[in-house]
Amino acid sequence: MRYSRLLGKTTRDYPRSVRTAGNALLQRGGFIRPLSQGLYSFLPLGLRVVSRLTELIRREMRALDGQEVLLPLVNPLELWQRSGRAALAADDLVGFRDASGRDMVLAPTHEEAMVALVKSVVTSYRQLPVFLFQFQTKYRNEARPRGGLLRTREFVMSDGYSFHRSATELNNFLPRVFAAYERIFAACRIPVITAEAAVGMMRGERSFEFLMPSEVGDDRVIRCECCGYAANAEVAVGTLNRPTGEPRPLTTVPSHGAVTMGELTSELGCGKEALTKTMVYSNGDELVLAVVRGDQEVSGEKLERVLATPGLRLADRDELALYGLDARAIGPLDLPLDLLELDVRVRIVVDDVVASTPNLVVSSSESGIHFVDVNFGRDFESDLVHDISRVLPGARCANCAHELVQQRVVELGNVFKLGDYYSRKLRLTLSDSRGRRFYPQTGAYGIGIGRLLASIAESNHDRRGLDWPPGLAPYPILLMGIGHSAKVASLLEALHDELGDTFLYDDRRESISTKFRDADLMGIPMRLIVSPRTLEEGKAEILERGSTSVRSVSVANVRAVVAELTGGSS
RNA sequence: CGGGCUGUAGCGCAGGGGCUAGCGCGCUCGGUUCGGGACCGAGAGGUCGGCGGUUCAAAUCCGCCCAGCCCGACCA
Structure with a gap:
């Protein structure tokens, strides 16, 4: 890809409307652009990272025998009334009346639609367990979007839903999703803490969250640094000093x-x-x-x-x-x-x-x-x-009596043990091996893709710009030349023709330092540099982001080295 | 939903009743440059967020509205 043709330029100045470092860099680097409050457009660079993220998640979901589906963004309101969530989620729901006069809502999440799908397709307990996932847009009428991509009204979620014959089967499946999620966040080089969480409007029985510690987060987790206990402040438990004494008269x-x-x-x-x-x-x-x-x-x-x-x-x-x-x-x-x-x-x-x-x-x-x-x-x-009180700083751990601390976090994903809540509400039943009707046990799992992107940026940057984890950068290599010699130009053109979309080719007539700066800002991990000086010896150079030591490679070997560095793929 | 801040060129900002609204970056054209944001010259680009009011005169003062951001409440 020629940089001169790439939509979205880097900018020197920080956008005024952005306060978090990661989001500012995503805008300065030409990855995203705001359209309106809580609404963001993805530019080619941003979308390429999103594609890599979805591919990463897709691999993990498939490894759990997940099957990818795609449900409608628009749901009949009636479905939400049947699940009992039309009222519970009223503040999040945005709706309209369709051409035939039916009330419709933009789905803020897809439990209802997924249960409806399973109901219409799964006809025997023998088909269970079934694990379905999708990458689909959600719309939530957030009262206050904030932090750029960290909290938007419209966002794509990687959401998964599993249906099981029994609670035991569900209980055995949850840890596998949990582990997959931990691998995903590790690949994104995001430090996460896992914590018990509120079920909120999701209902069901229990919920766990994956949280990135960050001052820009708007959730709070209560943690014990001694025994490792962690829970969302809404559900955390702790002990308080209680005054004692003999009761006195009222x-x-x-x-x-x-x-x-x-x-x-x-x-x-x-x-x-x-x-x-x-x-x-x-x-x-x-x-x-x-x-x-x-x-x-x-x-x-x-x-x-x-x-x-x-x-x-x-x-x-x-x-x-x-x-x-x-x-x-x-x-x-x-x-x-x-x-x-x-x-x-x-x-x-x-x-x-x-x-x-x-x-x-x-x-x-x-x-x-x-x-x-x-x-x-x-x-x-x-x-x-x-116990109906929030744990506040100063309370002590119920396990080890150590003082609990509160930390601001970004909620990256969660795992919900829904039990039979939706099965019952939406009357999803199957016959078991003895012919008895039962309600399948369900779990739901979600990662917000935009928020994940913003969190990666938040956790992976330095003064110069973004620093994508291996495999997530929009392009693994930035090809650039120094000087205007015809020989350099023709080699660059030849490499570009041959390797095409593998790397970003900075073909601008800009000074080398400008090219370096932009490469740093965009977070491209490696540069392949061709200069007249090295070309005389038949060499090109590879320089990693953040490093000053160049690796010299012979021009004849460049293709092989590129293949090795990119793992044989782009 | 409550509180605060900000709206002036694509981006970042200055100007604060009076003549033609400026600066930096970016953009266009020409030329010189190229190992960590080069330089010279010439140019284009503005309903000063919107509506109304005060005034001989409003980007500037007043009122209302809108938008964006931040803090809080709420929420997966």
Whole structure:
């Protein structure tokens, strides 16, 4: 490929609208270009890297007996209503009405469509297990795309779905995908930590994430540097120091308008760990009052798990007003009577730390006063006691008591153990060997390709530019000449004609230093340099990116050396 | 969805009521160069994000809107 003909030039200046190093380099190098918020175009160089990534993943998926398919981007809304996710994923879904008046959505993920496909094609348990994968566009109506390619509205995902005869079979398959994913990220030279994660709108039973530590990430992982425990902050568990003491009699004190935890600590002269806060969650049908210690936060994921109620959201001011509640004065000891008379289910969930800590401060539903020396069990009850708080820095590891740390990460991929959630919802059943109907056990697996590209750039660059891992560079070799001698030019042209697309041929009339700079910026790993000086001795040179020592090769051997360096392929 | 920042040439920026809106890079043409972003000369390129207002006069002041980015909330 002649560089002069390649679409997408390198630029010297950093684009103003990009803040992360990797994304800036991808734009400066001519790999990607933004179209609009959360929407990116891939230029030829970028698409070539994407092709190498998909090929890498495809090889791994095939090694797991995966079969590649391609499902529609557009799904009937009805399918999503049947799975129960139309409401759960409402914020992500973008839809339209088609020519015949049916409501359609752009798929933010493909579990529904994949189950529908399997339902129509798999007719016997003997066909299981089946593992299907695709590279397909997702569209999610992200509230806030950010970090260039790290978080977009539209993106291509490598997603896989497996269907099994039994939970055991699924359990045995998951680690194989897990290992394949680890190999993929290793090939991308991205350091990953694996962690237990939230299931969120994906539902199902369990989930694991592959995370790249990075300050530009917008997920947070909780880790123990002692025993290696790692989990997404939403689901991580840890232990807290709990004050002890004999229960004292319940009293009330005026709080003089103090509402926030900070105000209360100064008003009452105690620490946040002596306080409690009551957060009201709702899913439209029922209210959940979640009580955690004043220095803690409610984990929405844990709350949904313990209640087995997806779709819970923190109630906003208007919704609270609807139930006669005021966010500044809510407590489980004296809920307003009219709330109890309303035709709405109200459940109270108390964090286990609160339940086992004596003499806490609890807000009253009557504004202006707080209860002091509240003791769970004696002064109030709840429907459930469970760990529902997020692990915050300072908590200790449940395994080894070492202090837990929080780290920002980019979520590169995940593995979901879905169980029979979708099989049941979408009525995918088969007969087993004894003729009994059963719901196949399913797993889902995904890697965001654009995010992977951005993460590789983030993890593999230096001051000069990108530095692609072996096999992922858009071109393995950049061919360039020095000077304008006819002999050099004719050799370059001959090599280009012969080896064509194997390398990028910088045929511009630019100074050699410009060519070097651009090669560094684009991250081409090797240069093949032809100059009058070396050509006199019948030699050309090979210079690796980041190295200053050249390898001299005779012109007669160039083709063989190129074949060796590129592993016989481009 | 809340808060903040920014919109002036393809990119990065300066200008901040008054004559023809500039600079660097890039681009075009001609010439000299070529071992880590060379140089000379000549040129092209702008609804100053949009709409409205104030004014004799608006890129500049005011209002509204739009777009992009950043922080947060939310979310695989």
